[in-house]
Amino acid sequence: xxxxxxxxxxxxxDDIDRAKNDGKELTKEEKQRLRKEKKQQRKSKEKNDDKExxxxxxxxxxxxxxxxxxxxxxTHKAPPAVPAPAPxxxxxxxxxxxxxxxxxxxxxxxxxxxARQEADRASKQGKxxxxxxxxxxxxxxxxPSELQPVxxxxxxxxxxxxxxxxxxxAKKLERQQxxxxxxxxxxxxxxxxxxxxxxxxxxxxxxRKSPLTQQLSIPSxxxxxxxxxxxLQYSQGIVAGSNxxxxxxxxxxxQVIRDYNTPPNEELSxxxxxKLKPYISFLNQCRPLSASMGNAIKYIKKEISNIPNQCKxxxxxxxxxxxxxxxxxxxxVLAARAIAKYxxxxxxxxDVILVYGCSSLxxxxxxxxxxxxxxxxxxVVDSRPRLEGREALRRLVQGGIRCTYVLISxxxxxxxxxxxxxxxAHALLANGYVMSRVGTSQIALxxxxxxxxxxxxxxTYKFCERVQTDSFxxxxxxxxxxxxxxxxxxxxxxxxxxxxxxxxxxxxxxVTPPDFVDLVITExxxxxxxxxxxxxxxxxxxx
Amino acid sequence: MPGPDKETxxxxxxxxxxxxxxxxxxxxxxLRGSAETARETTALLRRITAQARxxxxxxxxxxxxxxxxxxxxAQPSETxxxxxxxxxxxxxxxxxxxxxxxxxxxxxxxSLHKLLTSGGLSEENFRQHFAALKANVIEAINELLTELxxxxxxxxxxxxxxxxxxxxxxxxxxxxxxxxxxKDAARKRKFHVIVAECxxxxxxxxxxxSLSKSGIETTVIxxxxxxxxxxxxxxxxxxxxxxxxxGGLRAxxxxxxxxxxxxxHSTPLIVCAPMFKLSPQFPNEEDTFHKFVSPxxxxxxxxxxxxxxxxxxxxxxxxxxxxLITLFISNIxxxxxxxxxRLMSELxxxxxxxx
Numbered sequence: 001x002x003x004x005x006x007x008x009x010x011x012x013x014d015d016i017d018r019a020k021n022d023g024k025e026l027t028k029e030e031k032q033r034l035r036k037e038k039k040q041q042r043k044s045k046e047k048n049d050d051k052e053x054x055x056x057x058x059x060x061x062x063x064x065x066x067x068x069x070x071x072x073x074x075t076h077k078a079p080p081a082v083p084a085p086a087p088x089x090x091x092x093x094x095x096x097x098x099x100x101x102x103x104x105x106x107x108x109x110x111x112x113x114x115a116r117q118e119a120d121r122a123s124k125q126g127k128x129x130x131x132x133x134x135x136x137x138x139x140x141x142x143x144p145s146e147l148q149p150v151x152x153x154x155x156x157x158x159x160x161x162x163x164x165x166x167x168x169x170a171k172k173l174e175r176q177q178x179x180x181x182x183x184x185x186x187x188x189x190x191x192x193x194x195x196x197x198x199x200x201x202x203x204x205x206x207x208r209k210s211p212l213t214q215q216l217s218i219p220s221x222x223x224x225x226x227x228x229x230x231x232l233q234y235s236q237g238i239v240a241g242s243n244x245x246x247x248x249x250x251x252x253x254x255q256v257i258r259d260y261n262t263p264p265n266e267e268l269s270x271x272x273x274x275k276l277k278p279y280i281s282f283l284n285q286c287r288p289l290s291a292s293m294g295n296a297i298k299y300i301k302k303e304i305s306n307i308p309n310q311c312k313x314x315x316x317x318x319x320x321x322x323x324x325x326x327x328x329x330x331x332x333v334l335a336a337r338a339i340a341k342y343x344x345x346x347x348x349x350x351d352v353i354l355v356y357g358c359s360s361l362x363x364x365x366x367x368x369x370x371x372x373x374x375x376x377x378x379x380v381v382d383s384r385p386r387l388e389g390r391e392a393l394r395r396l397v398q399g400g401i402r403c404t405y406v407l408i409s410x411x412x413x414x415x416x417x418x419x420x421x422x423x424x425a426h427a428l429l430a431n432g433y434v435m436s437r438v439g440t441s442q443i444a445l446x447x448x449x450x451x452x453x454x455x456x457x458x459x460t461y462k463f464c465e466r467v468q469t470d471s472f473x474x475x476x477x478x479x480x481x482x483x484x485x486x487x488x489x490x491x492x493x494x495x496x497x498x499x500x501x502x503x504x505x506x507x508x509x510x511v512t513p514p515d516f517v518d519l520v521i522t523e524x525x526x527x528x529x530x531x532x533x534x535x536x537x538x539x540x541x542x543x
Numbered sequence: 544m545p546g547p548d549k550e551t552x553x554x555x556x557x558x559x560x561x562x563x564x565x566x567x568x569x570x571x572x573x574l575r576g577s578a579e580t581a582r583e584t585t586a587l588l589r590r591i592t593a594q595a596r597x598x599x600x601x602x603x604x605x606x607x608x609x610x611x612x613x614x615x616x617a618q619p620s621e622t623x624x625x626x627x628x629x630x631x632x633x634x635x636x637x638x639x640x641x642x643x644x645x646x647x648x649x650x651x652x653x654s655l656h657k658l659l660t661s662g663g664l665s666e667e668n669f670r671q672h673f674a675a676l677k678a679n680v681i682e683a684i685n686e687l688l689t690e691l692x693x694x695x696x697x698x699x700x701x702x703x704x705x706x707x708x709x710x711x712x713x714x715x716x717x718x719x720x721x722x723x724x725x726k727d728a729a730r731k732r733k734f735h736v737i738v739a740e741c742x743x744x745x746x747x748x749x750x751x752x753s754l755s756k757s758g759i760e761t762t763v764i765x766x767x768x769x770x771x772x773x774x775x776x777x778x779x780x781x782x783x784x785x786x787x788x789x790g791g792l793r794a795x796x797x798x799x800x801x802x803x804x805x806x807x808h809s810t811p812l813i814v815c816a817p818m819f820k821l822s823p824q825f826p827n828e829e830d831t832f833h834k835f836v837s838p839x840x841x842x843x844x845x846x847x848x849x850x851x852x853x854x855x856x857x858x859x860x861x862x863x864x865x866x867l868i869t870l871f872i873s874n875i876x877x878x879x880x881x882x883x884x885r886l887m888s889e890l891x892x893x894x895x896x897x898x
Contacts, residue, residue, distance in 0.1 A: 385765060
């Protein structure tokens with residue numbers, strides 16, 4: 001603690017000032033900084049030769065800042081880094097020897113990183129002579145440790161254009177295996193398919209025709225069969241919709257826990273978490289995890305690590321199973337009932353309600369409202385290529401509700417009849433934006449133009465601490481072949497892969513700005529879109 | 544006898560044209576594009592002028608009006624037919640006035656003073672006979688036909704003034720005018736086009752393949768992604784089926800959403816529409832504005848069990864109000880939507896607005 005305080009003097013002062021205003025985060029930031037310092041120390045130990053570290057120790061008593069550049073000829077590349085270590089070690093010269101290493105290695109690492117970044121940028125500009133506004137979005141992302149400590153690590157699935165990240169991921173997948181498994185039982189890396197639109201070169205684009213499970217050997221000793229089945233269901237779209245995916249995930253984890261046996265010298269709390277890691281990577285490869293799944297996984301990991309050491313295995317397992325059941329019951333089932341109760345207050349007789357796509361929550365609300373004998377009719381809006389609205393249509397018609405069905409291009413024709421719009425959400429972001437199925441923002445836009453109120457229904461477990469302002473930086477690209485259609489015997493886009501200059505884009509999500517949304521109905525009540533970070537804070541305090 | 548033969552020949556041609564119009568009523572558009580329809584209509588009117596029996600301008604106008612009413616009734620959504628008829632009527636009026644010797648200017652300007660002082664034009668009944676009228680009218684119609692043939696090229700010639708390099712342009716569905724426009728610009732500039740496919744007929748696919756074959760970098764997106772992608776778009780260039788009298792559009796469905804998204808992001812919306820698409824209709828005639836086609840394109844018959852319990856709509860057109868439009872590019876240059884009413888008064892005579 002003392003070392004870091006001395007070497008990071010100017011930054012720490014600012015941090016402390018900042019942290020005084022938000023009291024809680026001081027300790028978190030300090031902890032993160034500590035962790036980073038340790039990581040950098042470890043990295044510098046790998047990079048520098050032992051000789052050089054010895055040389056540094058020897059040259060330190062000389063205390064000449066000018067002598068330091070010559071002792072690190074191989075590692076220093078960029079000239080601007082040279083003056084940087086000079087002033088920094090001067091105040092640190094009073095500090096003991098180990099304190100010097102973090103200061104120098106940090107600056108030297110910074111220099112290396114800068115040089116690498118510039119090399120990347122130059123090579124990228126040479127490779128892509130692409131359109132200007134799009135080139136700006138494909139700039140290499142700065143390695144996360146250079147950013148402020150508050151920002152978390154960038155997930156891998158939005159850094160597809162960075163070859164280093166891909167290599168790291170491949171290595172990680174290789175490493176995640178049980179001790180007795182041979183190297184061939186590694187989790188396979190899924191390959192991208194087809195021509196990707198340059199704006200989205202940082203995202204994966206998979207083909208449904210080549211699922212990940214084809215590359216797995218049978219039997220797979222690394223991955224539990226329930227997880228393999230789940231992964232296949234995700235990648236083929238059999239289980240879709242954020243609630244359905246979370247519930248399926250939790251049930252699969254319950255099965256994993258039931259079948260789990262603690263190895264002899266390990267503790268359940270630590271080993272089970274490590275066991276789950278390769279499963280999660282595998283599922284991520286099949287289909288990127290949703291925000292709701294991320295929150296569920298965080299909860300499970302926390303519960304597992306909170307199991308006391310002296311707990312017997314059977315007891316611990318049954319405790320975990322009840323925890324998971326509780327989570328599903330509270331956060332999904334009961335929350336749906338509470339949201340339905342609040343929403344029914346907003347539905348009146350004679351209403352014409354517009355819904356988009358298939359949201360399990362919105363369907364539940366409408367069926368409940370119908371059972372309470374409120375007279376309303378529903379307009380279901382659907383869009384290609386997923387055509388999820390047909391599923392919603394079937395459920396509502398089975399419930400006995402009068403429905404109309406249109407495609408999203410006819411929305412401005414049908415909106416003058418509509419009195420309210422109910423939308424479901426995939427996640428609610430901390431800056432008030434609603435992340436949902438692609439097309440939701442369009443419906444909200446047109447509804448706003450016609451002055452029709454837009455209500456979003458979302459459980460609180462889907463609230464997410466990420467922020468996002470557009471639909472590009474973090475999205476999912478679905479199989480582009482889905483856009484191909486055969487009409488009157490002619491398929492226009494059949495051989496789009498052979499045609500140069502032609503790309504197909506099949507987005508899955510988009511973000512709706514908060515000024516389009518009038519109300520968010522959660523189980524905690526009816527809140528405006530901008531109150532999402534308040535709810536997140538309250539939840540964090542509770543936990 | 545040449546007379547009756549010519550007449551039966553003429554009526555045959557008119558009937559053939561009417562049945563063509565009636566058949567081209569499905570959502571994928573008429574059997575031929577609007578430019579072709581306009582040309583065929585004008586050619587037919589020229590034939591009527593040449594072969595029908597009339598002695599004065601008034602008779603000719605009556606015949607044209609009668610046939611015109613039948614043609615517009617055959618396919619009300621095909622407004623170019625009506626537009627051409629009104630153009631020809633205006634031509635007849637002009638030629639008549641020129642033959643009579645009175646200047647065209649005084650006839651056109653309906654000042655408040657004129658309205659009060661003279662019944663003026665209403666007394667004019669076009670009964671005078673002029674020998675040269677037929678030849679003049681046919682010559683003027685020939686000029687009109689030449690103008691029609693050059694519209695797409697005239698519009699495409701203006702492309703380089705509006706598209707700069709490295710732009711991202713968005714369009715929806717398929718418009719031959721926009722296709723020619725973009726291909727002309729692509730000869731000199733490099734840019735990227737995003738095409739919204741425009742379900743359920745997915746005409747955007749054909750547009751995308753055609754553009755990519757000319758070497759333009761094209762991306763096809765689903766209709767639902769229009770707003771998501773709009774933030775990276777520099778311009779929106781669309782075609783339309785009709786330009787209405789107030790400067791609004793009657794365009795393929797999905798265009799209103801596109802226009803709203805463009806307005807939200809302050810992206811200019813450019814409409815490429817030749818002059819023959821300008822129609823003196825207003826959008827408030829609700830019962831004739833919308834056209835619906837078979838909903839099996841939206842919800843196919845394979846979904847049989849729910850079909851009987853559900854209403855399905857498949858509208859073909861959208862109304863786009865003039866506030867959302869930035870610029871009209873036509874064969875006579877570029878105009879703001881607020882100028883459309885003036886163009887209309889130059890093309891059509893107010894008394895012909897109701898055929």
